[in-house]
Amino acid sequence: MSTVVAAKPTGSLQGARLPKWFPYALAAGSVALGIGISFAAGLESNIQWGLIAAILFVVGTYVIATRVEGKRQAKDRIATSLVWVAFLLAVVPLVSLVWVTVARGVKVLDIYFLSHSMGVVADNEPGGGIYHAIIGSLEQVGLATVMGAPIGVLTAIYLVEYGRGKLAKAVTFFVDVMTGIPSIVAGLFILSLMLQFDMQPFGFAGSLALAILMMPVVVRSTEEMLKLVPNELREASLALGIPKWRTILKVVLPTAIGGITTGIMLAVARIAGETAPVLLLVFGNPFINNNPFEGAQASLPLYIYQQYANSGGAEAAYDRAWAASLTLIAFVMILNLGARGIARWKAPKTGR
């Protein structure tokens, strides 16, 4: 603070500030110096000159800013650059993930790929497709949604509209606990049932595990949405002598339907990508099996895993795995974007 007077004799109330271009200039300088030093010292690794440049930049910023602007400003500058660095650092892998999936996925992704199974194609040969996996995924996820969504929504209705007392508290607590169950544990639970009753893998077993994973997510999101419905609406309906169940069905649910649909779609997107329970319970099958109640089935995430793990490093199998990944991501993203669209379109009108 004492430097203010010395640095700014013009009588301005502002403290001395470094020019706007200062961080950029310093960054460029440190990168150049970093490369120079590593050349001079004969270092090969990219990480090293990056690290040297980063250290130069941080130390340089701190020293220069402390001299010109004071310690507090220097700390502020360091924090700003650290936050930017963290962001850029995290962007690299995430961008790489999306980029690689798209770039390598489009190689074999075509109508043939989408409409044929792996039936007679060996895992390390080119050809084949994911038709059987798409069928399996759609059936398993569809059945899971048919079971999980209504139970989840009804539980949320119970918690918001009826729930008082011990039962509601217990349900709330265990829904929280259930949200944290790893998917493989849900798979093991159904597996233990299958071992108990001596059953072979089939699609519906996977659906059961997926439904268990889906329920708590649906309960949570639906609960939030139902809580947003204004009480005046319920009271108005009840005051007209309408029974509670019709009030819920005709007034409360329609008001919140946008948010509930969004929640269900997000839950579907989540379970569509689950691999572990499907691996344990549905087992995988290179042939087309349209019946989820008998015999092993395939599913998209499981197909990706098996193409990766069972092919012994064949390029053709990796290409198929990437193409299936792209299909799966596209499916999940469409569900996500659709859900957001519905949420915006049906968003409850806030008070006037």
Next chain:
Amino acid sequence: MDITTKNSTDNPPPAPQPTAVEQKRASRGATRPGDRIFLGLSRGSGILLLTIMAAIAVFLTYRATLAISKDEGNFLTTFEWNANLNPPVFGIAVLAFGTVVSSIIAMVIAVPVAVAIALFLTHYAPRRLSGPIAYVIDLLAAVPSIVYGLWGALILVPNMNGLFGWLNDYLGWTGIFSWEEGAPRSMLTVGVLLAIMILPVITNVSREVFRQTPRMNEEAALALGATRWEVVRMAVLPFGRSGVISASMLGLGRALGETMAVATVLSPSFLIQGSLLNPGGGTFAQNIAAKFGEASEYGRDALIASGLVLFVITLLVNGAARAIIARRAEYSGANA
């Protein structure tokens, strides 16, 4: 107030008495078949959920005791997994170690970075940039774990060579970072991949929390002449602390139970490696996925036993998170 209520006496006074009337009405309402069915359905769903939770605990425990009773080794301390042998020998020591270590690495990397990104989005990024970026990170949280696994195995692993060599050269003397020139399919790679996976999750929740920092607090700090970092440190972080903790616990839960991403990246063995860079070790979920294909019926029971341990660990973590949040809520600035 008094005057107005006296003028419209008929409205407030019913308040005490109506409880009886309302109860009668409510009970009459409940006798309507529609109401009774609907209440039954919704309460039934709630009870079904509780039953499922109980069934999970009971069945896992039952199958696990079947397995453990025949185990020739010590279930907690044996460094082996030969559940198909007769008599079987298996133990979870390596798995527990690997699960904890990989999750710790993931948390150490992911939490600071995620908090920094959340701060970046709420307080540092240009407004026009922060909206779309937040949206994209939201979508990235939905990318299935198997895709992260595929990316980790085919892209991340080859790219870890440089970092591993560097760590070995300069930090190898610590023992933790020594490397015997194998494929970098080790605990550190797993931890890095898990960190990348849970990053969007932690970021999203933290961002929501930071965004709700009372505007008043921030402006008060600014008015006192605080720099942006001081605003963050004095107003934003204290307010968001419990939110960040719960976000981290959410991420930790994911990391502990993650199966496919670990199974594709790690080359497992039943050894506890002193170095994070040498391949080996395993996690509960990864071991289940890897050993399941070749497991006999008895071997499956053994895997269920290890799954039960994972289940208990995640329950403890979730419980701890809830306890922390409940306690912090009393002290947080939000309620002041």
